[in-house]
Amino acid sequence: MIVVVAGVAGSGKTTVGKLVAGRLKCVFADGDEFHPAANVAKMHAGIPLTDDDRWPWLRAIARWTDERAAAGESAVVACSVLRRAYRDVLLTARARPRMMFLVIPYDTAAARLDARHGHFFGRELLDSQFATLELPEPEEAVDLVPATRTPDEVADNIVALLGPK
Numbered sequence: 001m002i003v004v005v006a007g008v009a010g011s012g013k014t015t016v017g018k019l020v021a022g023r024l025k026c027v028f029a030d031g032d033e034f035h036p037a038a039n040v041a042k043m044h045a046g047i048p049l050t051d052d053d054r055w056p057w058l059r060a061i062a063r064w065t066d067e068r069a070a071a072g073e074s075a076v077v078a079c080s081v082l083r084r085a086y087r088d089v090l091l092t093a094r095a096r097p098r099m100m101f102l103v104i105p106y107d108t109a110a111a112r113l114d115a116r117h118g119h120f121f122g123r124e125l126l127d128s129q130f131a132t133l134e135l136p137e138p139e140e141a142v143d144l145v146p147a148t149r150t151p152d153e154v155a156d157n158i159v160a161l162l163g164p165k
Contacts, residue, residue: 001026001074002065002095003162006081007102008129010109011147012154016102017078019155024074024162031079034060048128058086062093069095082132087140100158101136102147 003024005017014030021028035043039053061079068075081087081099090097110126136142143161147154 001162002069002097003074003076003158004065004081004090004097004099005076005078005102005158006087006099006142007104007147008080008082008109008133009126010112011102011104012112012151013078013080013102015151016147016154016158017076019151020100020158021076023155023159024076026074026076027068029061029064029075029077031057031061031077034064034079043125046125048125048132054086055089058089062090062095065090065095065097066093080129082129083134084136084140087136087142091140091142098162099136099140099142100145100161101142102154103135103144104147106130108148 001024003020005013005020007013014032017030018028032040035057039049039057042049042053058081061077065075065077077097079090081090087099091099106126113126136144143158145154145157145161149157
């Protein structure tokens with residue numbers, strides 16, 4: 001099983017994704033690791049990514065999930081996939097992941113980003129994330145997961161939604 005933990009910056013994707021991977025006893029990857037250096041430099045400079053910046057990044061994540069699935073491995077990956085077109089890249093990949101979209105209010109995400117230090121994605125980019133955001137529609141087969149509780153509670157909710165192994 002491949003699981004994608006998605007959402008805006010500050011929603012807890014990485015923290016929750018690691019917890020879910022631990023509970024499922026599988027490998028975890030942070031979508032940030034798939035960004036080329038040019039993307040990281042743009043975000044570090046406070047410049048929002050464009051679609052042209054995102055497509056190679058999304059294809060790299062899709063390849064990684066496909067490789068895990070082809071090897072018969074389970075995995076969890078955390079990445080933003082804020083628009084339906086972005087989610088489609090992953091949801092139509094050979095791996096056919098389960099996607100858990102963390103839903104969080106702007107103010108909560110902002111407070112979490114203000115408390116985070118040493119990450120290339122700064123608080124000044126949050127407006128661009130919410131401007132880009134298209135919440136998943138029911139026909140997308142994406143689970144919406146409230147992310148205002150503790151990371152452990154959110155991870156427990158995701159594991160419950162995934163059902164028995």
